[in-house]
Amino acid sequence: MGDIASNLMLGLSVALTSYNLIFLIVGVVVGMIVGLFPGFGPAAGIAILIPMTFGLEPATAIILLAGIYYGAMYGGTITSILINTPGESATVASTLDGYPMARAGRAGPALVMQAVASFIGGTIGVILICAFTPMLAKFASSFGPSEYFLIVVLGLLLLTTMMGDNLVNGVISALIGFAIATVGVDAISGAQRFTFGSPELIGGIYFVPVAIGLFGIGELLYCIYTGLHVKEQTRMKISFRSKSFWPTKVDFVNSKITFFRGSLIGFIAGVLPGSGATIGSILAYSVEKKVAKNPEDFGKGEMRGLVAPETANNAASAGAMVPLISLGIPGSGATAVLLGALMMWGMQPGPMLIYDQPEFVWGLIASMYLGNVMLVLICILAIPLFVKFLDVPYRLVVPVIVILCMVGSYALHSSMIETWMLIVAGVIGFGMKLCKYSPAATVLALVLGSIAENTFLQSLIISDGSLSIFVERPISLVLTLALAAIVLTTALLKFRKFMSAS
Numbered sequence: 388m389g390d391i392a393s394n395l396m397l398g399l400s401v402a403l404t405s406y407n408l409i410f411l412i413v414g415v416v417v418g419m420i421v422g423l424f425p426g427f428g429p430a431a432g433i434a435i436l437i438p439m440t441f442g443l444e445p446a447t448a449i450i451l452l453a454g455i456y457y458g459a460m461y462g463g464t465i466t467s468i469l470i471n472t473p474g475e476s477a478t479v480a481s482t483l484d485g486y487p488m489a490r491a492g493r494a495g496p497a498l499v500m501q502a503v504a505s506f507i508g509g510t511i512g513v514i515l516i517c518a519f520t521p522m523l524a525k526f527a528s529s530f531g532p533s534e535y536f537l538i539v540v541l542g543l544l545l546l547t548t549m550m551g552d553n554l555v556n557g558v559i560s561a562l563i564g565f566a567i568a569t570v571g572v573d574a575i576s577g578a579q580r581f582t583f584g585s586p587e588l589i590g591g592i593y594f595v596p597v598a599i600g601l602f603g604i605g606e607l608l609y610c611i612y613t614g615l616h617v618k619e620q621t622r623m624k625i626s627f628r629s630k631s632f633w634p635t636k637v638d639f640v641n642s643k644i645t646f647f648r649g650s651l652i653g654f655i656a657g658v659l660p661g662s663g664a665t666i667g668s669i670l671a672y673s674v675e676k677k678v679a680k681n682p683e684d685f686g687k688g689e690m691r692g693l694v695a696p697e698t699a700n701n702a703a704s705a706g707a708m709v710p711l712i713s714l715g716i717p718g719s720g721a722t723a724v725l726l727g728a729l730m731m732w733g734m735q736p737g738p739m740l741i742y743d744q745p746e747f748v749w750g751l752i753a754s755m756y757l758g759n760v761m762l763v764l765i766c767i768l769a770i771p772l773f774v775k776f777l778d779v780p781y782r783l784v785v786p787v788i789v790i791l792c793m794v795g796s797y798a799l800h801s802s803m804i805e806t807w808m809l810i811v812a813g814v815i816g817f818g819m820k821l822c823k824y825s826p827a828a829t830v831l832a833l834v835l836g837s838i839a840e841n842t843f844l845q846s847l848i849i850s851d852g853s854l855s856i857f858v859e860r861p862i863s864l865v866l867t868l869a870l871a872a873i874v875l876t877t878a879l880l881k882f883r884k885f886m887s888a889s
Contacts, residue, residue: 398753418458431602484692508698512705532845560828568836605816653699657706671699
């Protein structure tokens with residue numbers, strides 16, 4: 388406990404500098420605004436705004452982007468409650484009871500309680516990060532190339548298997564990312580691959596324009612295709628000065644266990660690569676409904692049905708940072724973009740990062756707690772203001788975002804090729820969304836592709852080309868067996884479903 392306190396004090400000394408504090412405030416506010424717009428999520432917001440962080444110190448930049456990450460979770464629930472439109476997939480479960488509460492005249496209590504639940508989930512998540520990240524980093528310090536390769540494959544496999552009926556689409560999405568990652572120079576032989584004689588492709592395809600295109604432009608095109616840009620906005624007047632704005636004592640008493648149960652479920656889901664806030668929030672809601680004495684009230688405006696997914700998705704956001712920091716493996720699409728950003732600044736997340744740059748790591752963790760404090764205050768006091776953003780016609784928002792994407796992508800390296808990559812990735816992202824493929828899996832594979840290739844080749848060099856290196860060491864053997872178990876279980880479930888259907 389003493390180590391946790393001293394580490395947090397070190398982090399607070401970094402996060403509480405006036406410079407970092409200003410950018411933290413900017414990050415959480417921008418994140419909330421990003422979350423307000425349906426179709427966007429933290430991954431899209433981070434990807435679009437990465438070019439804006441050029442020139443900042445790495446710690447300041449990652450604090451800004453992390454603020455967008457968890458700020459979007461707060462903002463995404465506002466539209467879920469008010470207009471039954473999730474800001475992103477992690478807030479889908481919040482519509483089930485949040486929107487019925489709004490329709491019953493309890494929009495105020497629902498919005499306040501989601502802010503409180505998000506704060507508690509995020510705070511518990513930060514506490515658990517402090518406890519588990521050093522332990523996992525210490526354990527991972529004994530990893531070699533073979534273990535890292537298996538962890539990368541495990542993370543991607545978990546992501547694709549979480550897609551349920553779209554397993555094939557998830558695998559194809561990941562393979563697209565791996566294919567893009569092969570462009571450039573072979574790390575072992577030095578040979579050029581798929582550069583088509585262009586010197587600008589020797590360094591490979593940069594993940595930023597691809598991520599902005601897939602998440603940003605792709606989502607915009609999909610929203611336009613579905614007619615969201617002409618959808619009539621729902622107008623509401625909400626004032627926090629009204630007594631009906633605040634939750635009752637009964638709401639808090641009934642939800643006291645839910646706060647902690649949802650947080651724990653969400654954190655565990657966030658730590659598992661490929662699971663994340665969406666799975667965590669749905670699982671927390673399902674568990675809460677099963678243990679409730681009145682499950683028939685869920686879906687009709689039950690406060691615990693809102694608290695459970697809200698604590699879970701914010702705890703999961705914190706949990707996803709554990710494998711990112713300690714193993715260098717992103718737990719979600721948003722943390723995959725964060726991983727790419729860290730690598731862009733010359734940092735390699737992994738077991739040595741927490742020892743080599745403790746100020747950076749603990750400054751980031753401390754900023755997450757401070758960000759949650761800011762967000763709960765902003766979310767409650769500025770709810771009437773944020774509701775006004777819903778009145779802005781989507782057709783006016785679209786061109787502004789497109790311009791930001793184009794300018795940001797070009798400013799990266801002043802390269803027109805990367806701008807064209809952005810456009811092509813946007814069209815591909817729209818097609819993936821339309822055909823139920825996973826842009827998140829593609830970005831994950833793109834970011835992790837070079838790591839997987841390099842560690843695989845290093846393993847083969849060490850073992851003189853023998854694949855036995857992946858089962859010789861105890862950790863490698865456990866990871867290999869875990870991979871085999873996941874593949875076998877998924878295949879059996881698919882076969883069982885097929886047999887029952889026939």
